[in-house]
Amino acid sequence: MGLFDVLFRSRDKPVTDSINGSGYRFLFGGSTSGKRVNERSAMQMTAVYSCVRILSEAVAGLPLHLYRYNADGGKEKAIDHPLYFLLHDEPNPEMTSFVFRETLMTHLLLWGNGYAQIIRNGKGEVVALYPLMPDRMTVDRDDKGRLYYEYRVSDSDAPTMKDGTVRLKPSDVLHIPGLGFDGLVGYSPIAMAKNAIGLAIATEEYGAKFFANGATPGGLLEYPGTVKNPDAVRESWEKGFSQNNSHKIAVLEEGMKYTPISISPNEAQFLETRKFQINEIARIFRVPPHMVGDLEKSSFSNIEQQSLEFVKYTLEPWLMRWEQAMARALFTQEEKTAFFIKFNVDGLLRGDYASRMSGYATARQNGWMSANDIRELENLDRIPADLGGDLYLINGNMTKLEDAGLFANKKSDGEEEKSDEEVLELEESDRDEPGNEGTDGGENTVPKRHHRRRELV
Numbered sequence: 001m002g003l004f005d006v007l008f009r010s011r012d013k014p015v016t017d018s019i020n021g022s023g024y025r026f027l028f029g030g031s032t033s034g035k036r037v038n039e040r041s042a043m044q045m046t047a048v049y050s051c052v053r054i055l056s057e058a059v060a061g062l063p064l065h066l067y068r069y070n071a072d073g074g075k076e077k078a079i080d081h082p083l084y085f086l087l088h089d090e091p092n093p094e095m096t097s098f099v100f101r102e103t104l105m106t107h108l109l110l111w112g113n114g115y116a117q118i119i120r121n122g123k124g125e126v127v128a129l130y131p132l133m134p135d136r137m138t139v140d141r142d143d144k145g146r147l148y149y150e151y152r153v154s155d156s157d158a159p160t161m162k163d164g165t166v167r168l169k170p171s172d173v174l175h176i177p178g179l180g181f182d183g184l185v186g187y188s189p190i191a192m193a194k195n196a197i198g199l200a201i202a203t204e205e206y207g208a209k210f211f212a213n214g215a216t217p218g219g220l221l222e223y224p225g226t227v228k229n230p231d232a233v234r235e236s237w238e239k240g241f242s243q244n245n246s247h248k249i250a251v252l253e254e255g256m257k258y259t260p261i262s263i264s265p266n267e268a269q270f271l272e273t274r275k276f277q278i279n280e281i282a283r284i285f286r287v288p289p290h291m292v293g294d295l296e297k298s299s300f301s302n303i304e305q306q307s308l309e310f311v312k313y314t315l316e317p318w319l320m321r322w323e324q325a326m327a328r329a330l331f332t333q334e335e336k337t338a339f340f341i342k343f344n345v346d347g348l349l350r351g352d353y354a355s356r357m358s359g360y361a362t363a364r365q366n367g368w369m370s371a372n373d374i375r376e377l378e379n380l381d382r383i384p385a386d387l388g389g390d391l392y393l394i395n396g397n398m399t400k401l402e403d404a405g406l407f408a409n410k411k412s413d414g415e416e417e418k419s420d421e422e423v424l425e426l427e428e429s430d431r432d433e434p435g436n437e438g439t440d441g442g443e444n445t446v447p448k449r450h451h452r453r454r455e456l457v
Contacts, residue, residue, distance in 0.1 A: 031198025035205075039110040039135075042190045042197050045204070047278045050292045051285040052109045058315055059322070060102035063344040064088055069337075078339055082125055083330055087341065091116075091129035103131045104176065105318070109285065111135060112186035114176040115149070117168065118329065126330055129174060139175075139185055147184070149173045176325040193284045200277035207274070286314040311348045319343045346377070367394035 031037050042048045064087050068078040078084055091100045104114035111134035119128035136152040149168040178186025190197065275294070282292050288306040290298040298306065323341050331339060356378075363369035372382045372389040383389025 031194045033195065033198035033202040035198040035201045037190065037194040037198045037201070039188070039190050041201065043110070045197060045200055045281065047200065047281040047292055048190070048197065051282060051287045052106055054287055054291055055109060055285060055314070055318070056102045056105035058348075059105045059318060059343075060098045060100075062319070063347070064097065064101070065342060065344065067340050067342055069339070081339065082127070086126060086129060087326070092119075093128070094130075100129065100131060101322075107131070107134050108176060108178050108186075108318070108321075110188065110190055112178040112180070112188040112191075113137070114174075115151075116174040118172050118174055120172075124332070132173075149175075171329075174325065174329045176321055178321075189284055193281075196277065196280045196284065200274070200281060203273050203277060286310075308349065311345055315345065315348070319345070364393065365395045367392045 035041075043052065066078045066081055066084040066087060067075045068081070069075055087097060089097055091097060095103075100116075104116060108114040113134045115132040115134055115137050117130045117132055118126055119130065121127050132151055133154075136154065138150045139147060140150060141147055147170050149170070149172075151166050151168060153164055153166055177184065178189070180186040278292060278294060279289055282289050282294070288298075288310050289296070290303055290306060291310065323343065326341050327336060330341075360369065360374045360377075364371070364374065370390050370392050375382060375389075
């Protein structure tokens, strides 16, 4: 290679295997409504803010436990495991478990990805988890095809990284991806629905400007003659009859006529459009309308069912992403077969008091729940074992099919044995009877005794 080739060689080809871990930023930007939509402008929409807050607080508020498999096939809480304290109480010295999960869930809903740095000690054990901003994270592959994470550090980040750009290994990052096409990074729900959110922003701005003008539409001033200085007339009109001076009486000069030209909110279906966009945004996040304040189609009979569907069809997929991502990134290969992480959603699936008591009664009578099992679900103190708190009882009316008729056969056999027994009779002597004291009266009493014995038998 000569000097000329070194100086004037062609530029290298662009990297084609790069993966933007920031939720594919090119999807953000202008929408068909003319409004620019990004994760921060979308959060200014009340419907988006409500949906993000509902989902993030629901995930953060659920009890999160680390369980261990027992030899008999059961499970128990692994309180002695170092990860239990990190996940259940404090993932790092700066935040609680609630705040940590709320932050990562917010990142998931806005950017489509949730990242956290894993801090390990010399033994490889996890000692801390710090959330990372998705918009400053890039997922890429090296020349050997191996994934790596590149993060741009800011002054507001945790003091675990010092340089401007840090390259992290996959074992050092807890990555929870949302819905995506390649299975590595997720798409942002905000970016995918930017047109619907942009329309909602435009509708909200239209209403704000309309009422800021005193609910007075724009119009046209007509004059039969020639206006020498139209700018002065326009400024004079706006100064006298707009904003704070709206709804005042206008005095027009001879021949001048005012004609409103803007579309009224009623003709533009302002309220209907705003209501539809709220339902549209709730549909994007799969949040029931009643949870964002729309009670039009909710009633006493179906609102509980909607809440149960919210847990089943909205929360469960997110919780599954969390559980499997944490198990993959935080457990060693040996621990994956002995431990598992689980969110407890029983509190959200609890019915009213009467329904719970009816279910507990059925479980208690059928022998698959003890009194202490029920009291633990109701957060009550345990009954001592010597008082029968751990006993499993069954209803005596139920029996196995093969034992049907066994009790009746035993009863009939008992009756036959009883019939064969001699019936003894306590009889009073003849002298105990009145009028027969000291004599038999010439009567033979033996046949009478036998006769009475036959009657009793």
